[in-house]
Every structure is written in structure tokens, then in C-alpha cells.
Amino acid sequence: MHRRNKFPSQVALAVFVVLTSAAVAQSYPAPQQNQQGQAAASAPAGQQANQPAQAQPQAQPQAPANPPGKSVDTIQMAPGQQPQEPTRQGDTFTFHKDVEEVVLYATVVDDKGHIITDLPKTAFSVFEDGQPREIKLVERKDVPVALGIVIDNSGSMREKRDRVNIAALDLVKASNPDDKVFVVNFNDSYYLDQDFTGNIPMLREALDKIESRGGTALYDAVVASADYLEKSSSQLEARDKIQKKVLFVVTDGEDNMSTETLEQTVRRLSDQNGPTVYTIGILDKEDRTRKAKRALQALAEQTGGLSFLPKDATEVDEIARTVARDIRSQYVIVFKKPANDTAPGYRQIKVIARAPNHKNLQVRTLSGYYAGQNRASR
Numbered sequence: 196m197h198r199r200n201k202f203p204s205q206v207a208l209a210v211f212v213v214l215t216s217a218a219v220a221q222s223y224p225a226p227q228q229n230q231q232g233q234a235a236a237s238a239p240a241g242q243q244a245n246q247p248a249q250a251q252p253q254a255q256p257q258a259p260a261n262p263p264g265k266s267v268d269t270i271q272m273a274p275g276q277q278p279q280e281p282t283r284q285g286d287t288f289t290f291h292k293d294v295e296e297v298v299l300y301a302t303v304v305d306d307k308g309h310i311i312t313d314l315p316k317t318a319f320s321v322f323e324d325g326q327p328r329e330i331k332l333v334e335r336k337d338v339p340v341a342l343g344i345v346i347d348n349s350g351s352m353r354e355k356r357d358r359v360n361i362a363a364l365d366l367v368k369a370s371n372p373d374d375k376v377f378v379v380n381f382n383d384s385y386y387l388d389q390d391f392t393g394n395i396p397m398l399r400e401a402l403d404k405i406e407s408r409g410g411t412a413l414y415d416a417v418v419a420s421a422d423y424l425e426k427s428s429s430q431l432e433a434r435d436k437i438q439k440k441v442l443f444v445v446t447d448g449e450d451n452m453s454t455e456t457l458e459q460t461v462r463r464l465s466d467q468n469g470p471t472v473y474t475i476g477i478l479d480k481e482d483r484t485r486k487a488k489r490a491l492q493a494l495a496e497q498t499g500g501l502s503f504l505p506k507d508a509t510e511v512d513e514i515a516r517t518v519a520r521d522i523r524s525q526y527v528i529v530f531k532k533p534a535n536d537t538a539p540g541y542r543q544i545k546v547i548a549r550a551p552n553h554k555n556l557q558v559r560t561l562s563g564y565y566a567g568q569n570r571a572s573r
Contacts (some may be wrong), residue, residue: 296331297323299528300439300471300499301546301560302521305553310524314550319558321530322545332529339373340439340522341391341431343420343470346402347446348380353407355477358508359445360402362515366443367398369519375435377423378402381416382409383452391427413446414453414460417472417494421463424470440470441522444494445511447477449487457490461497465541467564472500473518477508499560528560542566 299321303311316333344363348356367376378389378401389401424440431437450457464472474491478484488504495502501521503514528546542565546558 295532295534296529297532297564298438298468299530299544299546299560300525301528301558302499302525303548304557304559306555310520311548311550311553311556312524312526314526314548314553314556318548318550318556319526319528320547320549321528322547323530323532323542325543325545328530328532330528330530332527334527335525336527337371337523338439338527339371339375339435339437340441341424341427341437342367342370342374342376343379343424343440343442344376344398344402345379345381345385345416345420345442345444347382347411347413347448348404348406348408349382349411349448350408351411352447353405355447355508356405356407359477359511360399360405362512363402363443363445364395364399365512366515366519367393367395369516371523373435373437375431375437377420379416379420380404380406381412382406383412384409385412385416385419387423391431410452411446411448411450412452412454413444413450413490414455414457416453417442417444417460418455418463421466421470425466425468428468440468441500442470442472443475443515443518444472444491445475445477446487446491447479449484450490457493461493462565464494464498465561465563465565467566469498469561469564471522471561472498473521474500474502475511475514476502476504477511478504497562499562501559532566536566539566 303314305311312335314333314335316330319330319333321328321330344366346352346356346359346363352359363378367374372393375391375393376389376398377387377391378398380386380388380401386404388404389398392398420442424442428438428440453460455463464470472494474495476484476487476491478487491504492502494500501518503517505511505514541563543563544561546560548556548558550556
């Protein structure tokens with residue numbers, strides 16, 4: 196029997212957020228300092244696995260109080276790991292997170308929305324805070340990813356989950372066969388129902404853990420999933436040669452239960468080497484979901500992903516296949532930072548692509564990142 200492992204909650208960061216969309220920036224002012232933090236998520240003795248633990252101020256992350264089995268805390272960053280120079284073996288480029296370099300994952304489309312995959316390095320220009328940067332590598336290669344499937348399990352999703360589960364599995368089937376995937380189901384809390392695997396039956400079993408009750412803690416689930424990807428990075432790179440990280444998020448409503456705010460969540464996703472986020476909002480009643488739409492768009496746009504707002508769950512399967520194509524068609528762009536650029540803080544990113552045979556090329560990548568900060572090491 197598969198056991199549910201509840202993520203350890205993280206202490207909320209008190210920061211000001213830079214949002215890429217002017218509309219979003221106007222709608223969401225910079226957050227004030229969070230004095231409460233988040234609670235450790237371990238369930239006390241006697242508490243049911245599907246009930247969240249009571250929040251305690253400023254608690255540190257703890258191991259989940261589950262019976263023996265694999266916990267999210269069993270994968271940690273390798274102690275004493277040192278940055279290394281990037282290397283190339285044959286036609287494969289391996290990036291070792293050199294502190295003087297930044298890796299971008301970018302999708303390029305033409306004026307008709309067609310994905311373009313044949314551009315040379317010379318077609319690209321990268322600007323950081325408005326200053327041109329030296330590009331060391333541009334490579335278009337279908338590389339495996341660490342993929343988190345994060346799905347709303349609240350009461351309003353009851354009639355939609357079957358179609359969403361089919362779409363999630365079709366996403367995996369259409370993706371790189373070497374991808375490693377984990378599943379998080381969330382309602383008023385969030386649960387790791389499947390650790391990293393490529394096994395379709397195991398993923399199906401995790402997706403079938405449908406409870407459809409409670410509220411929507413979307414932001415908490417996204418932050419916990421991003422943290423889990425970061426904590427797992429070292430082992431995924433060493434064991435599976437996976438460096439690229441993606442979150443696929445499906446919900447049908449506005450967040451109404453999270454400790455994290457939208458601003459704090461976008462800020463977390465903006466950490467250097469954060470995941471690309473794809474969001475699907477199966478939203479009802481326009482007047483009640485305007486805020487939910489803006490939130491899903493902000494999560495995707497900041498990270499270089501896409502946000503989809505289908506009219507109903509019947510469209511989710513085709514969207515999932517579109518996401519799989521998008522992930523597999525991205526360029527890896529590595530650029531060099533100036534030697535004196537050592538201060539922590541936000542860096543705005545803009546990538547431009549020009550080619551003789553293509554008009555009005557648009558590059559979708561993360562719009563900025565916070566340098567010199569690593570959530571997993573905190």
C-alpha cells in the first residue's frame with residue numbers, strides 16, 4: 196500500500212516581489228514582512244495522515260511523522276558540493292552550476308505561434324538588468340526533466356479529476372522517457388503521493404488518490420514542490436543526469452487556504468535555478484475567478500512557462516500534450532555573469548532572437564531571478 200508523505204512546511208520568506216506583468220504588478224503590491232512563518236507539517240501521534248498538523252509560529256521543517264518509508268527529506272543536497280566548470284562529452288553539454296554562469300531554458304515562437312527549433316547561437320542576445328551578457332552556449336536538445344505534477348484535490352474538483360488524471364498521464368507518456376516524475380495532491384494541505392519515478396502504473400495509483408474535499412492551498416503546494424525539486428537537485432544530477440526542473444499545476448479555483456501569498460510564491464519561484472511552471476485553471480464564474488486567473492498567469496510568466504484557461508476539463512488532455520511539446524523543444528542558453536557581480540538581489544532577464552528566415556520571433560524564458568540565494572541550503 197502506497198503511503199502518503201506530507202511535505203515539511205517551509206518558513207515563509209519576507210521579501211518584496213518583482214512581477215513581470217504590469218497588470219499583475221498593479222494588482223499585487225509588494226508583500227509586507229511575514230511575522231508568522233509556516234508551521235512544521237509533521238502530523239502529531241494519533242493524527243490521521245490526511246489531516247494537516249496544527250500550525251506553530253517559526254517552526255523549522257521536520258521529517259514527516261509517517262510509518263517507515265521514503266520521506267521527502269531523504270533526498271538532500273550533497274554536503275560540501277563545489278561549483279565546477281561546465282563540460283562537454285560528445286555532443287552533450289553538462290552544466291555544473293558555476294557561480295559565474297546562469298542557465299536559461301527558452302522556447303522560441305514565430306509570429307504565427309509556431310515553435311522554432313533551428314536557431315544558431317548567433318541568433319540570440321541576452322540582457323541582464325539591461326546590460327548585454329556573453330553567451331557561452333546555446334543548445335537545442337530534448338533533455339530529461341524532473342517533473343512535479345501538482346493537482347488540486349479540493350471538493351470542487353470532484354467531477355474533473357478523472358479527465359485531469361488522464362491528461363497528466365498523457366503528459367508523462369508524451370514527454371522524454373528518461374523524465375523523473377513526482378505527484379503532489381493538494382486540498383487544504385498538500386501530500387507527496389509518489390516520489391520520483393518513470394513508472395506509469397505507480398503514477399496512476401498516486402493520481403487516483405482522489406479525496407475531493409476541503410479548500411485550495413495552491414501557493415503552499417507550489418512552494419513545497421519547488422523546495423522538493425531544489426532539495427532533490429544534487430542527487431537527480433548525479434544519478435539521473437537531470438538538471439532541468441518543471442512544475443505542471445492544475446486547479447479549478449482561487450487559493451483560499453495557503454499560508455504563503457502569491458507574492459511570496461512568485462518570489463520563491465524566482466530563486467536562481469528554479470523550475471519552469473505550467474498552469475491550467477479550469478475556472479468557473481468569471482466574476483469570482485479573475486484573481487485566480489491573474490495568479491496562475493503570474494506563476495507561469497515569471498518562470499518562462501505557459502498558463503492555460505480552458506473552458507472545461509475536456510480540453511486539459513490536449514493542453515497536457517502541448518506542454519510536453521513545449522518542454523521538449525526548449526533551448527538551453529548559458530550566459531556568463533561579470534566577475535564583479537556578486538551581490539545578492541534580483542536580476543531582470545530579457546532574451547532576444549533574430550534570424551533571416553523568421554519574423555517577429557518571441558523568446559519565452561524566466562523574466563528574472565534572485566542571485567546568490569539557494570532555498571535548499573537555508
